[in-house]
Amino acid sequence: MKILVGIKRVVDYNVKIQVKPDGSGITTSNVKMSINPFDDIAIEAALQLKEAGKANEVIAITIGSKTCQEQLRTALAMGADRAIHIETDEEIQPLTCARILKAFVDKEKPELVILGKQAIDNDNSQTAQMLAALANWPQATFASSIEIEENTAIVTREIDAGLETLAIDLPAVISADLRLNKPRYIKLPDMMKAKRKSIETLTLEDFNIEQAELIKVLKTTRPTPRQSGIKVETVEELLSTLKKKGLI
């Protein structure tokens, strides 16, 4: 079985982002960039399936500027067999991203696509579901466990009501949630080795896809900060403050 994993380069989750004063976006220059944490989990899930003998090839794919190759190198260092870079400097929104992935899936025919459940920059949570729709494949989003039995995946999903289990026929799309696994730590020699591996580069022109209409960002602002509060010294003081507010 061939598994395709989509990864996105995003501002590292530890960075406290800054909104540009002119409202044109957020500052990304000189900011630490990483693989979207959920995509990291997606790669790990694919590698674990391979190590369990359920898959024989793990392909990492990303769409974006030249700099995204850094994240593909990380995926290779983790153990991905191949890395595909679809190079573009255009803004790629989820529907277009899903169309590109669909075109790639048609060509490579993986039996399973694993993506992160959301990217922590735009927090959209759309691409996996859109890809599944375009391919008319099953989807199992927010996965916290995946088991492959023949041509079916049994996936447990973290939903608001608890843990839901679905059986989905392969080929299928799964999106990874936090508790699916703990991504492996990359060892330095693996990082060095990954530097020498090749990355296959494609462009949007290699795919015959129609770009979706864009959701236009008109402005970016800072959220209104919360008023700073008070410190109390004792439980008594805490409770009397809550009482005054009518909360107890």
Place this chain on the structure above:
Amino acid sequence: MNKVLIIAEHDGKNLNISTARTVTASQGIAESVEIVIFVDDGNIIATQAAAIAGVTKVLVVENPINKHAVSAILAPQIEAIANEYSHIFAPNTTFGKDLIPRVAALLGVPQVSNIMRVESPNIFDRPVYAGNAIVTVEAPNGAVVGTIRTASFPEAAGGGLASIEQCEIFVDIPTHTRFISLAANGDDDHPDLQAASKVIAGGRGLGSQENFNIIYSLADKMGAAVGASRAAVDAGFIPNSHQVGQTGKIIAPELYMAIGISGAIQHLAGIKDARTIVAINKDADAPIFEVADIGLVGDLFTIIPEIEKALG
């Protein structure tokens, strides 16, 4: 003329409160706000939906295939009726997040996720970067498909008298996705986290599943729902459905008490709209104190029993 279609969220027995919040978000957009319920047997739910003020019509699509909300099964049915509507919305809960992108892709339109403010029928505010920035976005012409950030909108009032219509939809339904089970790990003894006016939440500072009982016990006493940080869920102190934050539930209670929670940005993303935040933490420099309305520095294991005792 604008016409909104809201996909009802329910558990087969009752309408979820997120639906009435989605109605509120829709009210400035159109005179006509319809709710569609996909269900196997939906009389009670239909009656509940029809009673939401501002709803003009309730469509009920009763079919055994709709017993469980499986997006691959629901999406083609929504696609089949979509062309009558200018807007298709669902709450930004795991239900809506799973379903709506599938609908948008079938319709070939981009999606606006997690709408927190409606500026005009096609201009919306939404949070990005765990709520550390807000973008104002404009959806292109054509159907607007989106999810509504329920914490940003109050529940629409009751007293409505919408008409209820049974509706049959004939489309090919895939068999590739099968519901197996739901292990509901919500606890029935406490109010629902997403609807509760008070939430008592515990973090890694609780130290163990056993210790977490003091959070449940305080919540009992206060009639509050129980929340948790990711660290507490990861450590197995409490099930996933209690996680609050960027990747858990986003809530807006009157009172949120964060106990033994440091206040990571991902956690804060889930509580920014709480009216009053109380933080109890032994580390005076914990970031949670920067957003707390009332902070108390100290050991939770002495403070919580004291609170309980004082509450009687």
